Amino acid sequence: MTGQPDPPPPGALDAEPVAAVIVLAAGEGTRMRSARSKLLHELGGHSMLSYAVTAATMLRPEHVVVVVGHRRDQVEAHLAEVASHVTTVVQEEQRGTGHAVQVALAALPALTGAVVVTYGDVPLLTGDTLAELVAAHRAEAAAVTVLTAQVGDPTGYGRVVRDRSGHVQAIVEHRDADPSQLTISEINSGIYVFEASALADGLAGLRPDNSQGELYLTDVLAAARSAGQTVTAYPIEDVWQVEGVNDRIQLSRLNAELNRRVLERWMRAGVTVVDPATTWVHASVDLAEDVTLLPGTSLEGATSVAAGATIGPDTSLVDVEVGQNAVVIRTHGSLSVLGPDTSVGPYAYLRPGTRLGAGGKIGTFVETKNARIGAGAKAPHLSYVGDAEIADGANIGAGVVFANYDGVHKAVSTVGAYSFVGSNSVLTAPVHIADGAYVAAGSTITSDVAAGELAVGRGQQRNIRGWVLRKRAGTKTARAAAAAAENDGGPA
């Protein structure tokens, strides 16, 4: 391609800040078919709009202005939450991209220097790319620099019309293009850097003399060119970065691409991802070398996984810290901390406040909540461990329930070091089992157990001789009992 500026110097983000970034976000987004603003739909754990605002903010602009319109209450509330430094400007009626920028400028003090215009629905665009665009613009001393891309199917996009020497002449919308312009495959991304004065002059001259009767921002380029100013294009190879989201199909495509990029980064950093197609990792997650992610794993929020740990298959962790060499199988967890060499699952449910010490185990069909489980302690099977403090080396038998709720209050129970809670026991909170104590299987524990004691909290077993033959005469069970008695030579 001709007219491509030199690549920007490294560290373009350290360059002089820009005057303003204007993020266009007033459109309706009808094709999402959603009660929610299109811009609030998420990929990789963040709204589309928050990506745009994050990229914009990386240019350290004096002003970040988001032009809002449709569903602006939702958009404004969201921005107040995730990006309180941005200003919003209302475009009551969407009269075109040029009109949107007019509305934004009217709300700002007079600007000098570079003004960047971008869209709220182009989530893969990075701050680095915007910085490169600004650097290219400055290197060319241009009045306008437009980010462009070569695409296989340019249908619907504005085409970049260049003259014989390769200089950008104009951008022509698909609907307004003639047959020869329609064959141009270099498209306008809709992302630009303008010199503030050229932008103001160009906007002042816009006319809605096009097929849509709108004020086209793109006409500012032709105006600058006619005024003898430099208009350049900065083509980007990575077309994903300029792809917008109009419907949920595009949203899922971009989400998958974003995820693919995150996974590739981790694979290069020494993480094994067995099945990238079913493994979802948000950008906020931190992974160490020799972590293995098995199929169906989803890691979100402030989740971190230390070296050598294996997660999955079919595991979702949000804000979970996983220690070295831990193994977490088929588990759903949030706000929990798993120590090194721990083992969790299959089929564990870790609710907030779970902390498992080094070498400990939370096993199959075990639910935990607000539970500190010490080093080497184990709850291997079929348990509910809620509001519990379990010391090192304790063993929680199969089916133990920490009954932590009396219908009004919750209370904490404790189990001391190396104590043993027999299977199918219920610990009715608050109870305290001291270090080195035993609870017999099937006990209902309602009072404390001291060190060295065995607590038996159940009815005495009675065996009623001859009951089956008397009460179940004629059944297969009774016949089996009679046969067994005959073999033993004793009464049934």
Ligand code: UD1
């Ligand atoms: C625009 C460009 C086109 C480019 C394409 C890239 C113009 C005239 N055309 O076309 O050259 O290839 O983007 O996607 O600029 N918006 C407002 N207020 C408005 C109109 C639009 O805020 O009055 C916002 C929309 O919410 C959207 C963005 O601007 O985020 C682009 O608007 P859209 O209508 O999608 O522009 P296109 O016709 O696709």
Ligand code: CA
């Ligand atoms: Ca569009």
